[in-house]
Amino acid sequence: MNAPLYKFGVFGDEISLIVAFLIGIGFGFFLERAGFGSSKKLVAQFYLTDLSVFKVMFTAIVTAMLGLFWLSWIGFVDLSQVYLNPTYLMPQIVGGLVLGIGFAIGGYCPGTSCVAAATGKLDGVAYLLGVIFGIFVFGAMFPLLKSFFYATPMGNITLPQLLHVPYGFIVFAVVLMAVGGFAGAEWVEKKMAAKS
């Protein structure tokens, strides 16, 4: 058991910032490779003409999920040391809805807008300024939002814990769901291409 390396003290805070920068480069690189520096490519997901957002996102989720599952199964990674965002169900449902509406209207999410801005898209820059403004408004309104922000706390909980089934079972179910989703996505794209 010797990973996550940082949590086991393999390196300190200063090095962690360099690691952050390098991981960010990888993140930005593959977002751009996928075409996610383009708002038109991203929103095509919501008009069903190009389902790359779904395909890339779920391939990434499955890759990281399987990697982490196997690495913890062989005892290399201590899964309990990986940070899990606590669940507050209602604010996350409402936040997700607001964020989804913002995604369709603005054409990006925060990460992809960084890539868009870096590759010269002025709408990406405007979007980033909007994100900063939205966070500022949230901060200013925080005293009003506070009780809702902390509503319906469920703690650190994963789907296997919620459903009382083995971790591997959910991993397998997500893989099946993704494969089914990919087949569906290819079919939808073909249908839409034939229509236009």
Next chain:
Amino acid sequence: MSDVSAAILTNQPHSNPAEAVVKKPQPYSNPYLAGIGLGLVLLAAFVVMGRGLGASGAFSSLVAMGVQSTVPTHATTNEFYAEYLADTSKSPLKDWLVFEVLGVFVGGFLSGMLAHRVNVTTERGPRISVTGRLAFAFLGGALMGFGAKLARGCTSGQALTGGALLNVGSWAFMMMVFGGAYAVAYFIRRQWK
């Protein structure tokens, strides 16, 4: 390359200099391959750092620092900002997510440069003005920023990272993101098509 070297060798100006400089953008990667690449970056973050990827948090640090430098009393009495300013021994910008997002800019630019996809433009549909598109981008960004704070993360921190960790809140969040986007897409199609 060979055209350029030939032009140098023969000491002749290139027949079309613009053509030599502006190369055609390369096609995007296969989405499944790009997804595997992204997944391996996320896995590396888990294994090396014990945490996933994020984006909106970096901008929260930026906002918190901005508020602190303009109205310091408001920043310390407001619980939301105070969280980002908790560690007074360092600047809120000396943060893991801030450095990661700086990397995202660099990585995006590098990939764009290598594929000849960097150029200054405003992406929009044929039926919307540049100003209109920029206004929609700002509005969408503002909704995204607000929603991300309410949900404790955005597409990177919740959907991607929490999704891979099978986090209950992240999966509920992810379904709602797609739900919200599909619900409004029809009404704003003028912007894109």
